[in-house]
Amino acid sequence: MLDIKFIRENKEIIDLAAKKKRLDFKVDELIMLDDKRKALLSNIEKRRAEQNVTSDKITSVTADQRSKLISEMKIVKASLEADEESLKKVMTDWQLLMLRVPNIPDMSVPDGVSDADNEEIKAWGKKPNFTFEPKDHIEIMTKLNIVDFERGAKVHGFRGYFLTGDGVRLCFAIWNYALDFFSKKEFVPVLPPNIVRKINLVGTGYLPQGEEDIYKTQDGDYLLGTAEVPLMGMHGDEVLTASELPKKYLGFSPCYRREAGAHGKDVRGLIRVNEFYKFEQVILCEANHETSVRYHEEVNRNTEEFIESLGIPYHTVINCGADLGLGQVKKYDIELWVPKESKYREISSASYFHDFQTRRLNIRYRDAEGTLRYAHSLNSTAIPTPRILVSLVENYQQADGTIKLPTILAKYFGREKI
């Protein structure tokens, strides 16, 4: 959510933002509605003031005068009620429109119509040269008995999978390593609630527009798609002190995604599944663009370092306008090399929001001058499992069908080979 004052004063910028993000949003509709809102409100407030003054008088006046004043106020009240009714209708529409106002992308965000227009800004690592025909992760893992897609589909349906045996041990090795790695970066690990109230999804910007991608319970709660949601909700309606910023959290949670719009995509394997696990970095910091930028680079770099320590070739892209979420100012994706497909696949996404989310969630802090301000927020994937396994397994596959683990993981796994 943006400040209505800012929107009114910068409607050309909002228009450009919507265009760049390829969103159909007409700021003029909102401004017109806001004009209505302001007019109604100022009218209503004037009459309420009159009402309040008279109400005070009524207590200290003779019975005669009192009944006269009361009948006068009855008339004021009737006209008030009509306007209050109109205002209520206006406010409902106003709030819906306000939730659809896109945040402004940074100048450095490239223009583009889809993720195909994301621009590579960095490439790291040497792509493996196999002396044999490399297999895909499905074949490798199935043969090693560390994944079972057939039974996964039997139990869950489309996109179902079991991880078994060393597949599970490998996940735990990654998780333990990730916990150590990011703890050293001074992130506080958090296991959040995974069933969350709607407010958290609206607050982070996933709702109201993303309803069909989210699992819902019969109580009207939602299953989280990322730990970002509860971690952001954690400080909702709070006033933090400047000294406790930045807050750096490392959330770990299962992630549930319906993938409703992606039925034909990535139909096999561990790339796109309905449930997975993810470590997520979340930061709340002071409301300052440079600070946001600094932490944005930092969280992205953290994940790059983690991948580098695993020795998996990757590249980092800056996402184009169309590939940005409603609230995102700028986003980097880290994509890992997948040998069998001969292309990079996304495993991480780092973005910052300025105060877009914190306005919705009402997360504020008192700055050095004592002024209340909305904090800035940002988040980035630390590491997702099992998606990371796709690249890990394919890049480290051996001619005999085994997987040779990178040194650091072997330490956590207990053996060098699967």
Add this chain to the structure above:
RNA sequence: GGAGAGGUGCCAGAGUGGUUGAAUGGGCUACCCUGGAAAGGUAGUAUAUCCGAAAGGGUAUCAAGGGUUCGAAUCCCUUCCUCUCCGCCA
């Protein structure tokens, strides 16, 4: 699932229809007092929004929404949340 209690400002805690943005106490801030401090004294101490250059003023907010009323923290309804006990249960 059953039964009950409750949600008021930074905190504690009054307040059952009008002068209550809200007593009182604590905290905090400034000043006075002091050689300095403690104690004591005085004043101040919410947020949002609108008007205004500012001073200042209007409106709203006592969980949320709705209702009754000229007027609601106070009465009525709905919802949400918290707590306690019982039951069930990893």
